[in-house]
Amino acid sequence: MAVTEILLSIFLALVAGVFYITRRNLTYWQRKGIPCDPPDWLFGNLKGLMKTVSFAEAFTRIYKHHLGTGPFCGFYFFQRPAVMVLSPDLTKQVLIKDFSNFVDRGNFSNPKDDPLSGHLFALDSQKWRVMRNKLSPTFTSGQxxxxxxxxxxxxxxxxxxxxxxxxxxxxxxxxxxxARFTTDVIGSCAFGIECNSLKDPDAIFRRMGRSVLTDRRHSNFVNSLIHAAPKLARKLHVRIFPDEITNFFINIVREAVEYREKNNVHRKDFLNILMELNKGKLKFADKMDEKGLTVEEMAAQSFVFFVGGFETSSSTLSFMLYELAQNLAIQRRMREEITETLAQYDNEVTYECINSMPYMKQVIAETLRIYPILPHLQRVALKDYVVPDQPNYVIEKGMPVYIPVMGIHHNPEIYPEPEKFNPDRFSPEAKESRDAINWLPFGDGSRNCIGMRFAQMQMRVALIYLLRNFEFSTCELTEIPLQMDPKQFLTSSTNGIYLQLKRV
Incomplete structure (x- = not known):
């Protein structure tokens, strides 16, 4: 047989193999008899993802289309079969009741080659449990x-x-x-460093904060592939963070630690707890916990605290003021509550004071309902899972499971007129009439957001100082409705949010 014929045979065999695997993958749900939309041969059910369609839009569309057909529907993340949760009961099973089988998020993490990726949000299984246990003291009420x-x-x-x-x-x-405000807060609370972003919009921490959200080592398409196949990406030694960002956070942690140790500086902040962990001063039952943190591990946790703390809170505050500017009656009611509560505390802003404003809590909750910063939750099944009382619905081992937070929050059956800003949805009476699992901006269960208390505190303080001093209203530059950015993973507006301010 001629060499050409051999090469042609090999080529045809490879093409046939690829065709077979692709067809097998993209008919998985049809063969299982589970509802699923017809997929694109390359992008699955996510064509246009992070180009013309955001994660929030893509997942909400799938959720709404199949809502009511069963506990979950199927879809394809590129060519990978995945589960989209449709029912509150299954949401509770995944996040709470059967959490032990869905502890992993299945995100990309490669601490060996990409140190900052070894943060709490991305870690899985035992590594996550150990790190969560270590970091929990940072976010107690006392702290x-x-x-x-x-x-x-x-x-x-x-x-x-x-x-x-x-x-x-x-x-x-x-x-x-x-973002400049929250950057200064996080910089001080996490690193003990005055970032000066409020004085200087181009301060180094603010520039790094912007870079984390805008600078990419890879294109959105490649990042989506990494997200779809994190284990393969790890085997290929893939890195996702640009060197400049990695070097900045590792160096800033190393320098801060060296300075504190040399000058015997002790602060009640995030970095101090990491230093105590590094020295083995905090002991836990698990022997793995006795091992100190490396500088790279400390940098990874500081990094995720910084990014999660400044971006999520600043975006939520921006969306909140945007809604208050359009709903002046709600804004006035909030201002009245602030004034009346402060009067009970001799006009001093205290920790007890900020936790004594029920209407403010309702306004924050409603903002997070309309604009959940994390548009979906992700888990991976550690072993085959049969949905209770639904034997035909099986989530196989290793399969990614998605809970469409944005879709749930905008479901008119749960929240009538879902696009309307109405804090009364979160009055005590309204909350009692609704399943709590249908509000998920911080997740739920054992793997909920560890920084929830800090985020709530930061936002409440900001609102008190803002609304007692300023009135916010719309102007000609205010974009109504907001255009959301499809290229960002987190919920984010494409353009700026312009509001008119005046002293009160």
Whole structure:
């Protein structure tokens, strides 16, 4: 047989093999008899993802299309079969009741080659359990009280900064200045460093914060492939963070640790707890916990605290002020509650004070319902799982499971007129009439957001200082409705949020 014929035979065999595997993958749900939309041969059910369609839009579309057909429907993440949860009962099973089988998120993590990827949000199984156990002391109520004066000090500077901005123009782009506020808060609480983002919009921490969200080592398409096949990406020694970002956070942690050790500095902050862990001062039952953290591990946890703390809270605050500017009656009611509550505390902003404002909590909850920053939750089945009382619905071992938070939050059967901003949805009476699993901005169960207390504290402090000093209203530059950015994984507006401010 000629060489050409051999090569042609090999080529045809490879093509046939690829065709067979592709067809087998993309007919998985049809063969199982589970509802699923016809997939694209390459993109599965996510064509246009992060180009013209965001994760939130893509998953919400699938959720709404199949809602009511069963506990879950199938879809294809590129050519990988995946589960989209449709019912509250299965959501509870995955997040809470059968959590032990769905402990892993299945995100990409490669600490060996990409140190910052070894953070708590991405770690799985035992590594996650150990790190979560170690970091939990950071976010207790007691620790929040220690950090509280730092947050209020930054909030006071925030008011001064806004006064300076108003002197130039009463129309302000809220999204960026909120990020500068939360950057300064997180920089101080996490690293004990004055970031000065409020004074200098181009300060190094603010620039790094922007870079984390905008600079990519790979294209969105390649990042989606990494997300779809994290184990393969890890075997290929893939890295996702640009070197500049990795080097910055490792160096800043190393320098801060060296300075504190040399000068015997002790602060009640996140970095101090990491240092105590590194020295073995905090002991746990599990022997693995006795092992100290490396500088790279400390940097990874500081990194995720920084990014999660500044971006999620600043975006939520921006969306909240955007809604309050359009709903002045709600804004006035909040301001009245702030004034009345502060009067009970001698006009002093205290930790107890910020937790004594029920209507503010409702406004924050409603904002997070409309604009959940994390548009979906992800888990992976550790072993085959048969949905209770639904023997035909089986989630196979290793299969990714997605809970469409944005879709649930905008389901009119759960929240009538879902696009309307209505904090009364979260009055005590309204909450009692609704299953709590249908509000998931912080997740639920053992793997909920570890920084939830800190985020709530930071946002409440900001709102008190903002609304007691300023009134927010729309202007000609205010975009109504907001255009959301399909290229961002987190819920984010494409353009700025411009509002008019005046002193009260």
């Amino acid at each position: 929040m009280k220690y950090m509280f004066p730092t947050v209020t000090a930054v909030a006071e500077r925030f008011v001064e900064t806004l006064d300076g901005e108003i002197a130039k123009s009463n129309v302000i782009e809220i999204k960026d200045i909120m």
